[in-house]
Amino acid sequence: MENRARKLYLIPYVLWIGLFVVTPILLVVYYSFFDLNGNFTVANYEKLFTPVYIKMILSSFWYAFLITAFCLLIAYPAAYFITKSKYKQLLLLLIILPSWINLLLKAYAFLGIFSTYGAANSFLEAVGIGTRQILFTDFSFVFVAVYIFIPFMLLPIFNALDKLNPTLIDASRDLGASAWITFQKVVFPLTIDGVKSGVQAVFIPALSLFMITRLIAGNRVITLGTAIEQHFLITQDWGMGSAIAVFLIITMVVIMVVTGTRKRGVQ
Amino acid sequence: MAEEAIIRFDQVTKQYDDDTIVLNNVSFEIERGKFYTLLGPSGCGKTTILRLIAGFTEASKGDIYFNGKRMNNVPANERQVNTVFQDYALFPHLNVYENVAFGLRIKKMKKAEIDRRVNEALRFVNLSGYESREITEMSGGQRQRVAIARAIVNEPEVILLDEPLSALDLKLRTEMQYELRDLQKRLGITFIFVTHDQEEALAMSDEIFVINEGRIQQSGTPTDIYDEPINRFVADFIGESNIVPGKMIRDFEVEFAGKRFECVDQGLNQNEPVEVVIRPEDLEITTWSEGKIQVKVASQLFRGVHYEMLCYDESKNEWLVHSTKKATVGDEIGLNFGPEAIHVMRLGETEEEFDKRLEAYQGAGYGK
16 A cells, blocks of 8 residues: 555656656757768767867866856855854845846846946946956856856855854864864865765856856857757757767766765764 | 962953853862862853863953963964863764874874874773774764873873763763773873763862852862852752751851751851751651651652652751651651761851861861
8 A cells, every 4th residue: 555655656756757857868869869961870979079079168167167166265255154154044045045036137137237338347437447348258257157156056065064063173173273274174074065066066057058158258158058059049950969968968977976975974 | 389280260250242241250270180070050151161271262351371371362272281072073074093193183293103192092092993983883982982082192281071971871971980080090181070960070070169150169179068068059069958047156056947956167156147058868867756856757759779858847947868767758757967967157158268267277276
């Protein structure tokens, strides 16, 4: 009886995974072996290793790395500060709040801020630096991406720091460690799982960004995400687009495995 | 004397931002190589004293000296003390060996030397062979030992222990009391032990500081404190006590429960109102007519080692009696006690005044 009930509960999960995860992946893998004319081929994968695509892959990784690094640099100290604050919940909410707003809306807001007559340039003008081209630069791309991804980096780190037993820090100091050594030897190792989750949550989506590259970077930055979009919607080369997608999926799995979290008793 | 004091508190006050005073003008000295206990109820300020010594918190007023040097502004990592924390605070990402070696690695000690000292410390706490165990694989008692090894391996001058036995079950706790006391004797390091458990304090200490409401109420050896509590709080907190109001008639004679009794206290004013303490185990059950005071048994509990009876005399004073003899509830019985069983406390007497009075006795040729 109980077994049957359990099988019943399983149905939504199996349906969901089957329809929206397994089937699309199988389809993408299937399409990746056909060329524009519908002939079976592995040429799509061969093309992945031509200079054009290798450059694209490297640039995707480079930007994803930059975005992740900046997110980490900002989110870790911020999360640390929030855990120490009296207004923990409020500060956390303020960080999370923007992530509830539609991504497209935020991107458009930055279009306005960074445009030639936008707020950013008015400010630069006012302090005497003068109007600059901000929009459609690497800077604006990384800036906006970091802005969008910060909550995803901050939350897991915050949780890890929050769970950290504060007496461990006392203990480390008591045993002769300075504040910096305590961070290196106790705080960071014990929150590394949070950092890994954060890196996963930022690096993987950052690899396949396409909307921000389009809107903020003005297609100056071509990432794998942009390439997939172009192949499916513009050149209609579904095969090539799928091959890139398969490559991305494999990369994601590799990253998940590498940054995989081991369970550890953080008390 | 002054040379021997390893830690000295000089009128230290600790006050939080919201004006709560946790320590109120506390002064004391800690001598080298002794086992000290800070004893008091929770929230009395005992842990604050420990944190002040360790350097985790700063005094609002007053000075703290280590070996004669003022240490108020020296950070925790530069102090010659190590702490055994209440929850042990072992590093969960390091194994037993690395936990113990933590302090030595920070001092950038040579590998061979670290190896030698960690092994020695683990042998000291009977944990040889556990080096590569994870902390999560250790039981409560074993973690406790790792925490102690992690402290002693640094060879500090003082070890601070913050209620380290409170998380253990009764049997293990008793075992660890013996072990800690033994360890302290073997190492010869000063131990400062914080607890709210009076039995623990009496069993282990060379010297006890009884603390309440941010003040040291009394300090002394366990027997001093047990036999000569200076006020109601100490009498009540250390062991169980019968405290009844009385009047000092003259030296060696006190009146309570409507009668006059011979006692050993002196140096008080004639007819001074006092409080009289008699320990439950000093009361002996006898027949109505033979007893020095007559009481009625209100209730009785079997405690294993003894019977515990709650009795009332005619003046409605409560008398707690510990006796191996059994009584019957509702019976009227007599209670007997010797003059030494009576301890007279002056109302509102401070520790200094009490000590002065004791000295005056001894000056008068009364060998205490």
